[in-house]
Amino acid sequence: MLAIMIGVTACATPAMQSNVSETVEQQILDAARSGSQGYLIVEGLTTEVGQRLAGTEAEARARDWTVEKFKEIGLQNVRVEPFTIPGWERGVETATIVSPYPQQMVVTALGGSVATPFGGVTAEIAYFPTFEDLVSAPAGGLDGKIVFISGLMDKAPDGAGYGPANQKRRSGASEAAKRGAAAVVIRSVGTDSHRFPHTGQMRYAPDLPKIPIAALSAPDANQLERMFEREHSVTMALNIQPRASGDMPSGNVIGEIVGTERPDEIVLISGHLDSWDLGTGAIDDGAGIGISAGAAQVLIEAGLKPKRTIRVVAYGAEEVGLLGGFAYRDLHKEDLINHVLATESDFGSTPAYEVLLGVTEGQEVIKAAADALGLPMGERGTNGGPDIGPIAALGVPTMRFQQDGTDYFDLHHTPDDTLDKIDPDDMAENVAAFALMAWLAANAETDFRSDTGN
Amino acid sequence: MLAIMIGVTACATPAMQSNVSETVEQQILDAARSGSQGYLIVEGLTTEVGQRLAGTEAEARARDWTVEKFKEIGLQNVRVEPFTIPGWERGVETATIVSPYPQQMVVTALGGSVATPFGGVTAEIAYFPTFEDLVSAPAGGLDGKIVFISGLMDKAPDGAGYGPANQKRRSGASEAAKRGAAAVVIRSVGTDSHRFPHTGQMRYAPDLPKIPIAALSAPDANQLERMFEREHSVTMALNIQPRASGDMPSGNVIGEIVGTERPDEIVLISGHLDSWDLGTGAIDDGAGIGISAGAAQVLIEAGLKPKRTIRVVAYGAEEVGLLGGFAYRDLHKEDLINHVLATESDFGSTPAYEVLLGVTEGQEVIKAAADALGLPMGERGTNGGPDIGPIAALGVPTMRFQQDGTDYFDLHHTPDDTLDKIDPDDMAENVAAFALMAWLAANAETDFRSDTGN
Numbered sequence: 001m002l003a004i005m006i007g008v009t010a011c012a013t014p015a016m017q018s019n020v021s022e023t024v025e026q027q028i029l030d031a032a033r034s035g036s037q038g039y040l041i042v043e044g045l046t047t048e049v050g051q052r053l054a055g056t057e058a059e060a061r062a063r064d065w066t067v068e069k070f071k072e073i074g075l076q077n078v079r080v081e082p083f084t085i086p087g088w089e090r091g092v093e094t095a096t097i098v099s100p101y102p103q104q105m106v107v108t109a110l111g112g113s114v115a116t117p118f119g120g121v122t123a124e125i126a127y128f129p130t131f132e133d134l135v136s137a138p139a140g141g142l143d144g145k146i147v148f149i150s151g152l153m154d155k156a157p158d159g160a161g162y163g164p165a166n167q168k169r170r171s172g173a174s175e176a177a178k179r180g181a182a183a184v185v186i187r188s189v190g191t192d193s194h195r196f197p198h199t200g201q202m203r204y205a206p207d208l209p210k211i212p213i214a215a216l217s218a219p220d221a222n223q224l225e226r227m228f229e230r231e232h233s234v235t236m237a238l239n240i241q242p243r244a245s246g247d248m249p250s251g252n253v254i255g256e257i258v259g260t261e262r263p264d265e266i267v268l269i270s271g272h273l274d275s276w277d278l279g280t281g282a283i284d285d286g287a288g289i290g291i292s293a294g295a296a297q298v299l300i301e302a303g304l305k306p307k308r309t310i311r312v313v314a315y316g317a318e319e320v321g322l323l324g325g326f327a328y329r330d331l332h333k334e335d336l337i338n339h340v341l342a343t344e345s346d347f348g349s350t351p352a353y354e355v356l357l358g359v360t361e362g363q364e365v366i367k368a369a370a371d372a373l374g375l376p377m378g379e380r381g382t383n384g385g386p387d388i389g390p391i392a393a394l395g396v397p398t399m400r401f402q403q404d405g406t407d408y409f410d411l412h413h414t415p416d417d418t419l420d421k422i423d424p425d426d427m428a429e430n431v432a433a434f435a436l437m438a439w440l441a442a443n444a445e446t447d448f449r450s451d452t453g454n
Numbered sequence: 455m456l457a458i459m460i461g462v463t464a465c466a467t468p469a470m471q472s473n474v475s476e477t478v479e480q481q482i483l484d485a486a487r488s489g490s491q492g493y494l495i496v497e498g499l500t501t502e503v504g505q506r507l508a509g510t511e512a513e514a515r516a517r518d519w520t521v522e523k524f525k526e527i528g529l530q531n532v533r534v535e536p537f538t539i540p541g542w543e544r545g546v547e548t549a550t551i552v553s554p555y556p557q558q559m560v561v562t563a564l565g566g567s568v569a570t571p572f573g574g575v576t577a578e579i580a581y582f583p584t585f586e587d588l589v590s591a592p593a594g595g596l597d598g599k600i601v602f603i604s605g606l607m608d609k610a611p612d613g614a615g616y617g618p619a620n621q622k623r624r625s626g627a628s629e630a631a632k633r634g635a636a637a638v639v640i641r642s643v644g645t646d647s648h649r650f651p652h653t654g655q656m657r658y659a660p661d662l663p664k665i666p667i668a669a670l671s672a673p674d675a676n677q678l679e680r681m682f683e684r685e686h687s688v689t690m691a692l693n694i695q696p697r698a699s700g701d702m703p704s705g706n707v708i709g710e711i712v713g714t715e716r717p718d719e720i721v722l723i724s725g726h727l728d729s730w731d732l733g734t735g736a737i738d739d740g741a742g743i744g745i746s747a748g749a750a751q752v753l754i755e756a757g758l759k760p761k762r763t764i765r766v767v768a769y770g771a772e773e774v775g776l777l778g779g780f781a782y783r784d785l786h787k788e789d790l791i792n793h794v795l796a797t798e799s800d801f802g803s804t805p806a807y808e809v810l811l812g813v814t815e816g817q818e819v820i821k822a823a824a825d826a827l828g829l830p831m832g833e834r835g836t837n838g839g840p841d842i843g844p845i846a847a848l849g850v851p852t853m854r855f856q857q858d859g860t861d862y863f864d865l866h867h868t869p870d871d872t873l874d875k876i877d878p879d880d881m882a883e884n885v886a887a888f889a890l891m892a893w894l895a896a897n898a899e900t901d902f903r904s905d906t907g908n
Contacts (some may be wrong), residue, residue: 047680050557057559092673103504103512103734106869195869197732219872224733226501226873280557280677295789415560415649418673419680 344385798839
């Protein structure tokens with residue numbers, strides 16, 4: 001026994017100064033870190049399905065693929081919980097500077113945007129360096145114009161720049177419509193300087209005209225700004241022809257490791273299955289599917305039987321408004337009281353640098369997992385992830401591994417979101433974190449559900 | 455005088471241990487390095503014209519722009535030497551995997567390719583990991599198939615990986631046609647992993663069927679390879695609709711600083727004005743236009759009068775087969791004997807790391823320039839650059855600043871070849887090199903023309 005302890009001590013990494021018992025937990029970490037369970041899942045999904053736009057037949061194929069994969073890795077109770085969403089699909093999209101410097105730009109429609117009139121709209125551009133400049137512009141004065149909203153996004157590990165930069169994507173169309181504009185182009189919400197536009201969902205405010213909105217790549221936004229440095233009047237022809245395709249099927253794919261002692265109590269780990277249509281949805285969010293399902297696979301392969309049920313959810317239709325997350329909330333409303341802990345990976349494939357708490361009870365279990373992984377606890381709280389938000393709002397306890405998203409928005413929602421951007425070792429580390437956390441939460445004697453929750 | 459000499463010594467950089475006289479030459483280097491002549495030219499060209507595909511009205515606008523710019527910076531004898539080229543323009547281009555994993559890929563037609571039949575060609579793919587694999591394949595066996603040629607390109611400062619990797623682009627269509635194929639897709643010739651295809655000129659061998667050829671982005675080529683790891687049969691629908699647009703105008707734009715003592719003797723510095731149509735041609739070759747014209751501008755602004763004539767040439771139609779270079783050779787055939795030295799910048803905007811000789815006489819002048827710039831002499835010879843090749847072959851002495859092209863093929867011939875990829879300081883250093891070299895060559899007492907030349 002002494003010899004074994006010495007051996008363990010000699011092999012221990014700095015991350016292993018923990019009070020986690022070293023037998024099963026270390027076995028989980030080792031199996032995940034030396035395996036490629038998560039990477040192979042995202043590799044399969046992105047290769048064999050590719051893009052998976054919500055509501056399309058591609059997303060349906062992704063559900064079929066995931067059902068098969070979940071069964072293959074040994075999950076139980078594999079099923080799809082279907083729901084219906086408003087479909088939207090991309091069409092022709094072109095942006096041309098007509099004058100003073102005729103040239104094509106690289107553009108993509110934002111999700112949910114209406115089309116321009118057939119053949120497009122040609123108009124003078126009204127340039128706003130930032131979204132705030134548009135919001136503070138007086139009513140009127142933009143009649144019939146194409147509004148261009150620029151503004152840079154800051155890089156940050158936690159993606160803190162996304163919210164502010166995203167205002168123009170979310171609300172740019174209605175703010176411009178309010179002032180009479182005919183259409184909007186924005187500088188892509190992103191942190192790269194490649195000639196890719198970033199798509200993403202937009203929203204129309206009620207009671208305002210719906211006008212088309214599209215995103216230019218960063219180099220094209222720079223180009224437009226240089227034109228405005230030279231000339232007061234720049235005219236663009238914008239033609240985007242996306243279409244609303246009516247009610248379309250989506251669904252959440254679910255699989256479980258049924259608990260041995262408290263099977264009704266759920267530890268939920270998840271990612272989202274749908275992607276935008278420009279890339280193959282590798283970092284957003286094939287990675288999250290691989291991380292959560294791969295974590296379950298590690299436990300199954302090790303023959304480990306958790307006391308509570310570990311549920312893996314592959315949410316549908318996240319990109320278009322967390323529709324899978326809301327559908328889950330609605331379908332499981334009566335059952336949410338049994339959700340002990342929930343989390344999601346939806347921030348790429350790089351490993352976590354801190355752990356965030358969305359619980360008041362049972363923090364010691366999450367801290368033990370963080371210790372075992374060598375991760376500090378973060379200061380901020382969490383709602384567990386985008387699709388967890390709706391159930392977190394009703395009291396489901398959550399935690400989150402805060403993955404390093406410094407470079408996430410270089411790729412996010414672009415054609416460049418492809419498998420080659422994922423490091424298999426990163427995936428393995430994330431799988432280790434999810435497997436360990438799920439295991440500890442499923443077996444913890446303490447509960448995460450406070451009396452005031454639910 | 456002593457005080458001045460001390461001042462110069464104190465300010466000298468390590469690069470300045472030279473036998474170049476320090477008055478005028480140092481003035482040139484200082485003016486170029488502290489200026490932005492070259493950067494402003496490429497900024498203007500890429501912004502105010504954008505892409506400049508050979509033979510299009512965009513290239514014609516680029517000639518107009520360049521004539522105006524050359525006049526504005528004070529060049530003399532500004533003129534266009536027109537010639538005619540076979541036009542080619544891009545049309546619709548899509549590549550879809552039909553089975554087993556339906557999805558779109560990102561594809562672009564190679565320059566000069568014929569179109570697929572209207573509506574495209576759908577066929578099983580024959581996969582060749584390298585061009586050599588195709589070349590060693592037996593006759594027949596590819597009847598009606600779409601050939602996919604993969605193969606990676608090595609990164610190197612001197613771009614040594616380009617030639618080998620480029621064989622599939624240049625000759626892939628005819629090698630496949632020889633064996634009965636219906637069409638070809640290649641892994642883009644490039645060193646990046648972004649979802650951009652690289653275009654570039656292809657060639658048809660005489661007496662073989664002309665079949666369409668297009669390039670997939672690197673992530674898409676990876677994706678296809680992963681499909682072949684899983685399945686023996688992969689079917690693609692390829693639709694590219696470029697068209698040959700008949701005889702179209704192109705031209706070389708020329709401007710000069712006329713020599714004071716030997717005005718008939720020419721020192722030629724150059725870049726090429728045309729670009730591919732996907733990006734805005736910033737590094738290829740707006741940079742070369744900025745470097746060569748910016749160098750002349752530095753001399754003009756300093757009021758310096760060279761003894762020989764310094765001629766700036768902005769070649770047209772380089773990308774489609776060095777057609778401007780050949781047109782120059784033909785038009786100036788009788789006059790080539792008067793070309794004392796010629797060079798071109800066509801390898802991006804990063805500074806040189808060595809200097810290459812394409813002369814036997816007058817090497818000491820070029821070495822003095824290299825010394826003053828802190829650059830070593832390279833081992834290899836040079837033909838002075840792509841558009842200089844045709845006159846070098848007839849005996850015109852050449853040299854070349856070997857720019858660092860390690861990352862050049864990340865951007866080359868892609869949509870991502872945009873101004874933001876250029877560092878203004880890099881441009882200034884290149885302008886310094888060109889200005890100094892042109893000045894020294896134009897004033898050298900020794901000649902570069904050997905008796906055996908021409």
